[in-house]
Amino acid sequence: MPAVSFQAISKTFATPKGPFQALNQVNLDIEEGEFFGLLGPNGAGKTTLISILAGLARASSGRVLVQGSDVQADFAEARRKLGVVPQELVFDPFFNVRESLRIQSGYFGVKNNDAWIDELLENLGLTDKANANMRQLSGGMKRRVLVAQALVHKPPIIVLDEPTAGVDVELRQTLWHFVARLNKEGHTVLLTTHYLEEAEALCGRIAMLKSGQIVALNRTSELLQAASGSILQFKTDAALPPALAMAARVTGRIVQLPAHDAAEIESHLAALRVAGVEVHDMEIRRPDLEDVFLQVMSGTSASNIPLEGVAL
Numbered sequence: 001m002p003a004v005s006f007q008a009i010s011k012t013f014a015t016p017k018g019p020f021q022a023l024n025q026v027n028l029d030i031e032e033g034e035f036f037g038l039l040g041p042n043g044a045g046k047t048t049l050i051s052i053l054a055g056l057a058r059a060s061s062g063r064v065l066v067q068g069s070d071v072q073a074d075f076a077e078a079r080r081k082l083g084v085v086p087q088e089l090v091f092d093p094f095f096n097v098r099e100s101l102r103i104q105s106g107y108f109g110v111k112n113n114d115a116w117i118d119e120l121l122e123n124l125g126l127t128d129k130a131n132a133n134m135r136q137l138s139g140g141m142k143r144r145v146l147v148a149q150a151l152v153h154k155p156p157i158i159v160l161d162e163p164t165a166g167v168d169v170e171l172r173q174t175l176w177h178f179v180a181r182l183n184k185e186g187h188t189v190l191l192t193t194h195y196l197e198e199a200e201a202l203c204g205r206i207a208m209l210k211s212g213q214i215v216a217l218n219r220t221s222e223l224l225q226a227a228s229g230s231i232l233q234f235k236t237d238a239a240l241p242p243a244l245a246m247a248a249r250v251t252g253r254i255v256q257l258p259a260h261d262a263a264e265i266e267s268h269l270a271a272l273r274v275a276g277v278e279v280h281d282m283e284i285r286r287p288d289l290e291d292v293f294l295q296v297m298s299g300t301s302a303s304n305i306p307l308e309g310v311a312l
């Protein structure tokens with residue numbers, strides 16, 4: 001039985017401009033024990049899908065099962081199996097950190113939970129803040145509390161919606177260390193993130209969502225292998241010739257240029273030479289997950305990204 005089974009999920013919102021379809025026939029099974037990544041640009045429908053899973057929004061059609069429990073018909077049972085860290089920072093400002101976690105335990109009917117609460121505080125670097133009021137915490141600290149709240153009832157399935165958006169490196173490392181440990185101990189993890197290097201490092205399998213539809217679904221290693229061509233990467237302070245600038249991904253001084261084959265690498269280098277662009281630290285590398293993502297989203301490699309249902 002899958003940990004989570006999305007079955008033909010569609011969602012249409014009523015908006016002032018008329019109906020808007022945020023999800024279109026999403027079929028996806030996440031197996032027990034997976035570390036699964038759900039990727040997609042802003043607005044792709046990731047949070048909508050997670051809200052439907054968490055029972056916070058209703059699908060227009062289709063159904064979601066959590067270890068066999070329907071999130072609508074069997075809400076309490078399904079909800080108890082899930083620990084959801086929402087994308088938005090929502091919290092009750094009147095309580096301190098420990099009180100919030102005790103209250104959350106109470107919602108799930110878990111009594112005498114202080115030993116586990118202490119362990120959560122410790123593992124998330126919150127021990128010092130146990131008695132601090134939620135209002136007084138920085139954004140990053142609030143994010144940690146949200147993670148602790150999601151885990152307070154020891155759910156078998158952990159769902160994280162952009163948990164590292166805008167948080168510092170230290171929290172990212174603390175969080176990944178802890179979540180990876182929980183996954184090793186048997187918890188299923190469903191993660192959405194904008195940080196593709198995190199997804200590449202952590203997720204065994206990945207689905208890419210675009211405009212409410214799954215456009216790629218496979219093991220991370222397969223996605224990387226199926227990516228075509230190479231990336232010519234270098235540093236420069238000069239402006240690129242227009243033809244190259246159009247094709248390049250530029251981050252500060254770092255330029256990354258996709259190339260289908262050796263001939264295209266040669267022609268890129270020739271264009272740079274003709275334009276008198278001085279390059280440093282040049283390398284040619286295999287595409288990483290960010291390159292694969294860009295290929296999939298631009299539709300340039302849909303054909304060689306295998307779409308498969310139950311690859312494990």
Ligand SMILES: Nc1ncnc2c1ncn2[C@@H]1O[C@H](COP(=O)(O)OP(=O)(O)O)[C@@H](O)[C@H]1O
Pocket residue numbers: 013014015020022040041042043044045046047048049
């Ligand atoms: N309550 C809502 N009413 C209308 N449109 C919505 C609502 N919630 C989300 N949307 C729209 O649905 C699309 C998907 O949003 P979302 O699931 O938040 O995307 P993601 O999490 O992938 O960035 C977006 O275009 C968003 O504007």
Ligand SMILES: [Mg+2]
Pocket residue numbers: 046047048087161162
């Ligand atoms: Mg979102």
